[in-house]
Amino acid sequence: MDSSQLQLNNQICFPIYSTSRLITKAYKPYLDKLGITYPQYLVLLVLWEKDRKTVNELTNKLMLDTNTLSPLLKRMEKMDLLQRKRSQEDQRNVIIELTTKGNQLKSKALHIPENLLGTILNEEISLDKVIQLKETLDALIERLKTNIRNT
Amino acid sequence: MDSSQLQLNNQICFPIYSTSRLITKAYKPYLDKLGITYPQYLVLLVLWEKDRKTVNELTNKLMLDTNTLSPLLKRMEKMDLLQRKRSQEDQRNVIIELTTKGNQLKSKALHIPENLLGTILNEEISLDKVIQLKETLDALIERLKTNIRNT
DNA sequence: TAATTTTGCATCGTGTACGATTTTATTGTG
DNA sequence: CACAATAAAATCGTACACGATGCAAAATTA
Numbered sequence: 573m574d575s576s577q578l579q580l581n582n583q584i585c586f587p588i589y590s591t592s593r594l595i596t597k598a599y600k601p602y603l604d605k606l607g608i609t610y611p612q613y614l615v616l617l618v619l620w621e622k623d624r625k626t627v628n629e630l631t632n633k634l635m636l637d638t639n640t641l642s643p644l645l646k647r648m649e650k651m652d653l654l655q656r657k658r659s660q661e662d663q664r665n666v667i668i669e670l671t672t673k674g675n676q677l678k679s680k681a682l683h684i685p686e687n688l689l690g691t692i693l694n695e696e697i698s699l700d701k702v703i704q705l706k707e708t709l710d711a712l713i714e715r716l717k718t719n720i721r722n723t
Numbered sequence: 724m725d726s727s728q729l730q731l732n733n734q735i736c737f738p739i740y741s742t743s744r745l746i747t748k749a750y751k752p753y754l755d756k757l758g759i760t761y762p763q764y765l766v767l768l769v770l771w772e773k774d775r776k777t778v779n780e781l782t783n784k785l786m787l788d789t790n791t792l793s794p795l796l797k798r799m800e801k802m803d804l805l806q807r808k809r810s811q812e813d814q815r816n817v818i819i820e821l822t823t824k825g826n827q828l829k830s831k832a833l834h835i836p837e838n839l840l841g842t843i844l845n846e847e848i849s850l851d852k853v854i855q856l857k858e859t860l861d862a863l864i865e866r867l868k869t870n871i872r873n874t
Numbered sequence: 875t876a877a878t879t880t881t882g883c884a885t886c887g888t889g890t891a892c893g894a895t896t897t898t899a900t901t902g903t904g
Numbered sequence: 905c906a907c908a909a910t911a912a913a914a915t916c917g918t919a920c921a922c923g924a925t926g927c928a929a930a931a932t933t934a
Contacts, residue, residue: 580769584840589765612919635775644897665883709741715848730932777912
């Protein structure tokens with residue numbers, strides 16, 4: 573029986589898993605300067621784009637459930653990055669709003685993406701390849717999202 | 724000041740992070756049948772390929788440190804999937820060896836990769852694209868590994 | 875309108891990740 | 905040989921992920 577497919581090197585899953593962790597690590601020096609973690613950075617990215625979102629809207633954007641986001645947002649509130657308050661229209665909703673400090677971090681974060689891209693690109697990895705990588709991953713995400721719904 | 728690079732949609736990091744989590748989720752139904760988690764599956768993949776590795780060898784293969792692997796291996800020992808024993812030649816090394824149960828799981832896992840590939844592939848995502856994805860990711864991993872060393 | 879269902883969020887328990895520190899064993903050096 | 909340096913694991917503390925459950929508010933329905 574041929575079990576070569578079980579070799580780690582032949583699996584598509586493992587490189588994705590490893591790359592994800594390595595990229596988080598690559599962000600770390602930049603995010604350390606802001607005093608935030610990578611998932612916290614993602615939350616800020618969403619709120620910098622458009623402030624005052626419900627927890628539910630954040631879960632959709634980030635594809636994370638409330639069991640992950642609730643404690644994370646609580647930590648960020650304690651760090652004075654954002655405020656959580658119940659909506660008056662619908663008491664079930666919790667509105668997340670950036671504080672002044674949370675807003676001010678944006679200017680400090682402005683050059684992180686290009687810096688990171690700079691550390692990634694080289695002779696072998698062109699910008700074109702990165703763009704194509706993103707396209708394939710976006711398609712893969714859509715595929716996997718529908719799969720999970722049908723399980 | 725243009726802050727469009729800070730938009731979540733324009734970041735390469737986020738799709739990798741999301742894909743990684745979605746893929747782990749896609750594995751879950753298969754791994755649940757074996758009673759193991761995704762990182763535990765990765766350890767087994769390595770040991771099925773070649774048994775009797777030190778913890779250090781596993782950290783290199785999986786790019787995980789001992790602070791992650793030690794507790795993970797302990798849990799797997801408690802599940803009777805593997806044995807941990809000090810090497811006699813060098814008492815610092817801990818040799819990881821599969822138990823009968825750990826070895827037997829291999830046959831049950833044999834069709835997981837192709838099943839998973841089946842759930843991924845469709846009109847938009849061809850096998851060629853997946854292979855190219857893996858190549859780009861492998862290059863990216865090498866790039867990021869050297870970056871971290873120089874930090 | 876009272877009972878039921880749904881929705882939005884929080885909490886709990888378990889399992890990773892990972893920086894930092896500790897412990898023990900081996901190696902290198904004077 | 906003594907002793908510092910190095911190496912391999914383990915441990916600790918913090919922060920995610922996530923399945924399962926709980927809970928209160930709103931919507932639905934009988």
